[in-house]
Amino acid sequence: MSGREISDVELFVTCLVDLVRPQAGIAAVAALEERGCRVHFSDQQTCCGQFAYNAGHVDQARAMALNFVQAFEGSTRPIVALSGSCAAMVVEAYPKLLKDVLSETAIERIVSRIVELTQWLQSSDPLEGAHEERIRVAYHLGCHMRRLLRAEDSGQEVLRQQGYEVVELGDADQCCGFGGTFSMSEPELSTAMADAKIAALKEVRQQYGVTALVGADMGCLLHLAGRMIRNGDDFDVKYISELLAGGSR
Amino acid sequence: MSGRLPYDPRPWRVRRDSALGNSSMRDTLQRVAGRLSKAKSTAYGDYQIADKWRLAGVAAKRRAISQIDELVVQVIGEIERHGGKVHRARDAAEAVRCVVEVAQKNGVKLAVKSKSMVTEEIELNKGLEDAGVQVVETDLGEYIIQLAHEKPSHILAPAIHRNRGQVKELFDVEADRQGMAHLANADIEQLTQFARQQLRQEFLSADMGVTGGNFLVAETGTIVLITNEGNADMVTSLPPLLVSIVGIEKIVGTWDDLSYLLQQPALSGVGQRLSSYTTFVSGPRDESAMDGPDQWHVVLLDNGRRNLVGTPEESILSCIRCGACLNVCPVFRQIGGHAYGSVYPGPIGIVVSANLDPSMPSFLDLASQACSMCYACSEVCPMDIPLADEILTLRNHRVKTMAEPLLVRRTYEMWGRLWSTKAGYQKTIRIARLGQRFLIQKKKLRWAPGLFGGWLKTRDMPLIPPETFREWWAKTHGE
Numbered sequence: 001m002s003g004r005e006i007s008d009v010e011l012f013v014t015c016l017v018d019l020v021r022p023q024a025g026i027a028a029v030a031a032l033e034e035r036g037c038r039v040h041f042s043d044q045q046t047c048c049g050q051f052a053y054n055a056g057h058v059d060q061a062r063a064m065a066l067n068f069v070q071a072f073e074g075s076t077r078p079i080v081a082l083s084g085s086c087a088a089m090v091v092e093a094y095p096k097l098l099k100d101v102l103s104e105t106a107i108e109r110i111v112s113r114i115v116e117l118t119q120w121l122q123s124s125d126p127l128e129g130a131h132e133e134r135i136r137v138a139y140h141l142g143c144h145m146r147r148l149l150r151a152e153d154s155g156q157e158v159l160r161q162q163g164y165e166v167v168e169l170g171d172a173d174q175c176c177g178f179g180g181t182f183s184m185s186e187p188e189l190s191t192a193m194a195d196a197k198i199a200a201l202k203e204v205r206q207q208y209g210v211t212a213l214v215g216a217d218m219g220c221l222l223h224l225a226g227r228m229i230r231n232g233d234d235f236d237v238k239y240i241s242e243l244l245a246g247g248s249r
Numbered sequence: 250m251s252g253r254l255p256y257d258p259r260p261w262r263v264r265r266d267s268a269l270g271n272s273s274m275r276d277t278l279q280r281v282a283g284r285l286s287k288a289k290s291t292a293y294g295d296y297q298i299a300d301k302w303r304l305a306g307v308a309a310k311r312r313a314i315s316q317i318d319e320l321v322v323q324v325i326g327e328i329e330r331h332g333g334k335v336h337r338a339r340d341a342a343e344a345v346r347c348v349v350e351v352a353q354k355n356g357v358k359l360a361v362k363s364k365s366m367v368t369e370e371i372e373l374n375k376g377l378e379d380a381g382v383q384v385v386e387t388d389l390g391e392y393i394i395q396l397a398h399e400k401p402s403h404i405l406a407p408a409i410h411r412n413r414g415q416v417k418e419l420f421d422v423e424a425d426r427q428g429m430a431h432l433a434n435a436d437i438e439q440l441t442q443f444a445r446q447q448l449r450q451e452f453l454s455a456d457m458g459v460t461g462g463n464f465l466v467a468e469t470g471t472i473v474l475i476t477n478e479g480n481a482d483m484v485t486s487l488p489p490l491l492v493s494i495v496g497i498e499k500i501v502g503t504w505d506d507l508s509y510l511l512q513q514p515a516l517s518g519v520g521q522r523l524s525s526y527t528t529f530v531s532g533p534r535d536e537s538a539m540d541g542p543d544q545w546h547v548v549l550l551d552n553g554r555r556n557l558v559g560t561p562e563e564s565i566l567s568c569i570r571c572g573a574c575l576n577v578c579p580v581f582r583q584i585g586g587h588a589y590g591s592v593y594p595g596p597i598g599i600v601v602s603a604n605l606d607p608s609m610p611s612f613l614d615l616a617s618q619a620c621s622m623c624y625a626c627s628e629v630c631p632m633d634i635p636l637a638d639e640i641l642t643l644r645n646h647r648v649k650t651m652a653e654p655l656l657v658r659r660t661y662e663m664w665g666r667l668w669s670t671k672a673g674y675q676k677t678i679r680i681a682r683l684g685q686r687f688l689i690q691k692k693k694l695r696w697a698p699g700l701f702g703g704w705l706k707t708r709d710m711p712l713i714p715p716e717t718f719r720e721w722w723a724k725t726h727g728e
Contacts, residue, residue: 013718013719015668015674017718018717018718018719019678019681019713019717020710020711020712020713020714021711022714022716022717022718022720022721025718025721026718026721041719041722041726043671043719043722043723044671045671046668046669046670046671046673046674047668047674049665049668051664052661052664052665053641054622054641054644055617055644055648055661056616056617056641056643056644056645056646056647056648057645057648057661057662057665058645058648059665060661060662060664060665060666060669061665063665063666063669064665064668064669066669067668067669067670067671143621143622143623143624143625144624147623147624147625147627147628148624171283173577173625174579174582174625175579175621175623175625177579177621178621179620179621179622179623180622181700182617182620182621182622183703183704183708184700184701184702184703184704185617185618185657185700185703186618186703187703187704187706187707187708188265188266188269188706188707189265189269189580189583189584189618189619190621190707191707191708192269192583192584193579193580193583193621194708196279196579196582196583222710222711223708225709226704226708226709226710226711227707227708229708229709230707230708230709
């Protein structure tokens with residue numbers, strides 16, 4: 001790592017990665033460290049509050065947002081979030097949610113520090129020594145990353161930099177059906193949408209022989225993987241950091 | 250005052266499951282809605298100036314809504330100056346009563362209609378039929394669903410849920426009724442010919458034409474109708490009596506304003522630069538005219554619209570009913586329009602139904618039931634209506650008015666309380682680990698309480714691991 005500037009970042013691991021896919025967080029730490037970051041983790045962090053906010057439970061979302069602010073206000077480092085959707089929550093919803101309880105500058109101080117993981121990685125130098133052999137993976141871009149953060153290419157771009165060949169699914173702009181607690185309150189509809197996505201995945205599996213489904217939003221991935229496993233299909237589903245840390249290759 | 254909209258009394262669960270169980274409808278929808286969405290983005294992509302005009306159109310609509318009271322006065326003056334008669338209807342019942350009275354006074358037996366969502370909103374056909382007037386829909390899609398005794402499943406393409414094989418079956422039944430031979434096959438050309446022949450006779454014998462209005466230009470009192478079949482030309486010129494029902498939000502100030510908006514419904518709805526036919530009506534025929542109606546009645550409908558002016562929700566009155574948000578909506582593509590249980594389906598349908606008719610709980614519930622918050626609708630709306638945010642506002646309203654089941658409410662309250670502190674969050678990890686020890690069967694979770702159980706109905710969920718990320722961090726990085 002000679003020649004790289006060390007930069008200090010805070011990690012916002014997100015509740016889903018923390019609770020059900022810790023290896024994605026561990027891999028993200030490794031991927032960041034390999035690219036010259038010193039990673040800090042504030043253990044006061046819990047959840048950005050998006051699940052409550054998107055369900056209309058604004059008071060609960062606000063309480064979680066305030067905890068988020070307290071967890072990170074002790075430093076001025078960039079906050080790298082392991083979810084496009086959670087990053088979008090902070091950027092888009094916090095200014096509205098917190099405007100009566102925090103000053104505009106206090107909100108701006110937090111909001112301006114949020115960076116989604118692949119956006120961060122895209123702006124840092126790629127690791128040397130990409131794959132010799134091209135590995136093909138399918139990429140799923142979450143809706144909030146696409147439409148709220150407008151980070152349409154960062155995930156695919158960092159994968160390509162590390163030597164992966166990235167295949168997009170047909171009707172890629174269609175939601176996978178996760179939608180936070182929508183996945184729990186409307187399982188039948190949510191799953192019908194997952195099945196459409198999984199059918200599109202099946203096509204690229206057959207056509208291009210992709211070896212994994214990769215994404216940067218744990219919610220979508222849990223939903224799609226959970227559906228495939230229920231149907232007896234244990235196709236590999238990976239959080240993007242798991243493909244980007246040198247040790248994992 | 251607020252409006253009243255028709256609704257399907259079946260519970261959401263029944264409407265949804267009946268849609269999800271209809272695989273031929275879902276196949277047709279996926280294909281057609283996908284094609285229309287692609288056509289829209291292609292049309293815009295090839296047409297550099299379109300977006301600039303679109304934005305001018307948005308400004309024109311927003312301006313018109315802010316001046317709605319003045320424009321209503323102006324439009325009434327202009328229409329009556331050309332010999333038309335304007336009736337103002339506060340709600341659906343008043344509008345229907347007014348049209349029925351006009352029909353009865355003129356001894357109308359047969360009415361022909363061009364496609365109009367507002368007449369679906371007020372259930373005009375039922376009102377006229379109850380008064381002994383036969384009503385024939387002349388838009389091809391509307392004609393199809395009228396034969397099927399259905400409601401539209403899409404605001405622009407009312408029969409989008411039916412494939413041509415199913416259309417042929419309907420036409421065969423109609424042919425039997427009239428003692429005609431069946432069509433040889435389900436070619437689109439043959440199907441269209443059949444409808445054309447049928448409708449031609451109706452146009453010629455109708456006593457009354459009924460239209461909606463895509464736009465109503467205030468400065469000249471002109472109604473603008475756009476169709477791809479030319480049927481509005483026939484409806485507005487052949488029968489001796491013409492009635493147009495228009496929501497007050499359709500008024501725009503000037504022809505200049507109209508020029509930015511005129512392309513939008515076809516461009517955003519089906520990816521066409523202009524609809525095939527554009528019909529303008531400014532009054533009944535004068536002495537010099539060869540054709541046109543002797544009388545023209547315009548019903549200006551409120552039905553909950555005026556109430557929204559000046560509220561944070563007023564932008565929804567800018568909707569031009571192009572259907573772009575339906576075409577792109579992943580939920581609409583799965584369940585189609587009927588499952589929404591309102592004449593207005595899709596993202597705009599959720600927002601319009603609940604705001605025009607706040608008294609109907611099933612409309613408010615749709616905000617939570619029929620949306621995954623993907624924001625595709627907000628992105629695609631040519632009138633820049635923040636549809637997803639509007640749906641979020643409705644969800645919040647649902648929470649504030651305690652419209653949710655109590656158990657769901659308590660779940661969010663407890664969840665929110667626990668997860669707003671580190672200690673509470675860690676407590677949930679301990680509870681979840683303890684709980685899953687009892688719930689695991691063959692190394693898998695098969696059941697979970699309350700809201701969480703919904704996930705496990707159709708999908709697996711990984712267990713809470715022996716070491717969460719924060720536990721790993723504390724172990725490897727802790728002091």
